[in-house]
Amino acid sequence: MKIAREDIVHLASLSNFSLSDQEIESLGKDLEDIIGYISQLNELNTDDIEPTYQVFEMENVWRPDEIIVQEAERESLLALTKEEKDHQIKVPKVL
């Protein structure tokens, strides 16, 4: 499967990467190889087969609706961010 440059740029934008020309080139080749490999699944007949998304055997795992003191709260969480202001996380302006 041939992957066009604009497809790589699109995937990079979905992934929030800004890639150099060199990266576009090298990643492009890698992705082509990988997609080539995984495309061999097309050989497999999966008619009438239900998909599996989880291999966990239980269902309806719910918790009670009760407030519990958390292991880390506002101060220790916000201490992790680079910029904090008025108990909020500060980010550069949104264009």
Added chain:
Amino acid sequence: MKYTPTIGIECHVQLSTKTKLFSEVDNDARGKEPNSCVSPVDYALPGMLPRLNGEAIKFAIRAGKAMNCEINRSSRFDRKHYFYPDSPKGYQITQFYAPIIGAGYVELPSGTKIRIEHAHLEGDAGKLTHFDSYSLVDLNRVDTPLIEIVSMPDIHSAKEAHDYCKELWRLMCFAGVTHGDLYNGNMRFDVNISLAPEGAEKLGTRAEIKNLNSFRSVERAVEYEITRQTKILDAGEKVVQETRGWSDATGKTTPQRSKEEAKDYRYMPEPDIPPINLTDELIEAEAAKLPLMPVDYRKRFTGSINNDILEILLDYPELMRKMSEIDEKYIKSIANLFTSVLLAEEKSVEYLSSLPDAKDLNELAQMNEQKELSSTATKEVFLRLFDPQMKGRGAKNIAKELGLMQENDLGALEAIVDAVLAKSETKKAQDDFRNGEEKVIGFLVGQVMKESKGKANPSAVQEILRKKLS
């Protein structure tokens, strides 16, 4: 040309569970400091996993049942991906492939049925505040449980859009699944609207107006869009498919910026939450918890309460529950009393937080009926009944304490009338009446009322006066 508007509405309802959808922190952040209701899960630290709140599932079942919806036995969660600081995980946990609530309908007061396509459970996003050179992020609202209710395009006017939103709000409030506080964004509406020439089979190109938070703005935005799109079509131009924002201040919708790639949400089944498989027993148990709904009250009170008044009262679930405890014969007068409070009193919300006991209301209505209280006095006692400190005192006792009971004892009334007639200043009026001046009876009744300090029953007084002066 004449066009038919076709409107579909997506409504987000914040559920009033105690804790959030995926963590055990306080779900009611109204009036709380930024980021004070945030767990490590909401903050999306590495290695954090969602912990599903079972109550939210039950709320969703009730909400679905309130809209006459099928509840899907099997449902599960999916991830919807987008980058924005209001979404710490980089995805929203929602139900894209297998939602919990299936098809149903909402019946408007007019009797029109608006079909529900489906409704699903999902987590809300956080909040950004924008400044000139930066933005601040508050995650308090992250993963507050929401149900998103998706209607079919069955709505065809601004009024209908308004009525649908309002009816949804009532249903959710009656079902007890939300605080229903529109001011705080407990319910938000996205409206899809397109116009097509009358009779045309194919729908026109639609615009989506996002994030409306009152019924009035839904109605105004739809009116505006109908006008806007009509002009475009009349000019032979094409409506652009886009997302638009509404401004209450300008009364206009304007296009919203959207990143073109943002549309690919790359939905993926959520691997951290096991699937939901509901039993009939659980669904029925939740359905059984639903109280009487607006449609039930409409059936019950049609005939005894005027429709316009009933529609006002139906905005208040607690009040309707109170109404259902009122004696049949007093329903109309109590409904009128409530309506007068709701329409006239400034603090109607405060009043509603402490509704009188049905026993007191029945007693009050009875006193009024038996002419023990004048209508003015009835309203005065009625207002006192909302005072928490008056609880348990009884309407009659309150009326007595306030000296508002009417004097109906004919002997006592006659004595007062005699005393008034004996006064020299009433002589002229007595003569005038006897000479056929009918209207002076009002003056004489007034004098008697004054003498009785307002407690006399005016119609009884008039009767006695007429007898004495004949």
Added chain:
Amino acid sequence: MKTANKKVTAERLVRDALEKAKHFADYNIFTFLNEEGAIKKAREIDAKIAKGEEVGRLAGVPYALKDNFLSREGETTASAHILEGFVSPIEATAVKKIEAEGAIMIGRTNLDAFAHGSSTENSYFGPTLNSHDKNCVAGGSSGGSAVAVALDIVEFATGTDTGGSIRQPAAFNGIYGLKPTYGTISRYGVVAMASSTDCIGFFTKTPEDMDLLMSITSGQDSKDMTTLPDYYNEDSEMSSLADISSLRVGVIKDFDNESVDEEIRGALKKKCELLKSKGCEIVELEMPSLKYALAAYYIIVPAEIASNLSRYDGVRYGFRAEDSEDLDGLYENTRSEGFMPENKRRIMIGNFVLSSGFYDAYFLKAAKARTLIINEYEKAFSKCDFILTPVSPNPAFKLGEKINDPVAMYLEDMMSVSLNLAGVPGLAIPAGKNKTGLPLGLQLVGPRRSDKKIIEFAKELI
């Protein structure tokens, strides 16, 4: 496992371990050495021992923590630049359980960034070297943990296994490595790679140590909805080994060809002979769907990776690229600088297989293939009690040999990933060495929840 007592103190054990860690510094095993914290904890335990207090089943035992486990000691980086500076305010459930029994973390170990890799060469901190040959890779992604145990620095180390990340480095370094049944040990507080296949497990020098660690860490956790109620410590048919002579062991015909190193196939045959001599029946299995496991894996797992790694955006913690003018710039700069090339490849592949237009052809197709693989294992376990296979097609390879060929690197995982897709347990066991002295490894596979039985059975294979 040597635990502390009055004669051999915890402090002694910890100091010895730290000393060895420093001695082997050139192997690049640790991303953080917990000198101060470990000695402090050791003294606390010694004080308890002196007073005759209860100190737990792992009292004073030095262990190494793969750097994708959250704990308050040291930075949790997952060997990725983008988590630089992240000191966790919370602790993984597995860490909590181990430490409650008195184990002491002496260091955090190197891995392929975010566990993406099979050689530990994709680490922001550079590769870890093989314990038996410094020119060879440690295996991965849990390379640092495997080498720490193989060089006898620590008694055990934690690992994560999404597609072989415990078993393959265990095999490359000649020790035991267990990938338990999916859902056995809580994933809470462990940096997620692919949620539906991630498993927490351990490296040990003996099956007995593995059993002890499993009995300590398995069980349901309210913080991870995908944990099973504790079956490991329950007596059941699944956990007790029947008379060995009644057991049937399957070998997979599809793996018995040139694609697998001859000496590894030889090691497998030797173990089969041993089992036959003990009365076991060897059953040949045909599992044609396994051929597609790797393709399915490299669709499902990148999709979950792309999703799970969306949260690393520079906003709330870890590395944030400086001088970004606007939000989009912050995202792009942080993620472009913060991720390793292999992270980027997997994220982009994930976004490709999930994007509209490709979802059905790739993600959905792989999810269906997964069903076929599960069915195939179920069928296999109706014919045998265990399956014995190679872990990887070859012993440890040379550093740099496959780093520029992602598909060749992925092929390393061809015999390990199907277990993760099916959720079944697998234990890597040592099986001698090749001519050049590199360890050879095999894996014992059982049906779901047969973890204890596998560990018991491994004792028969020594």
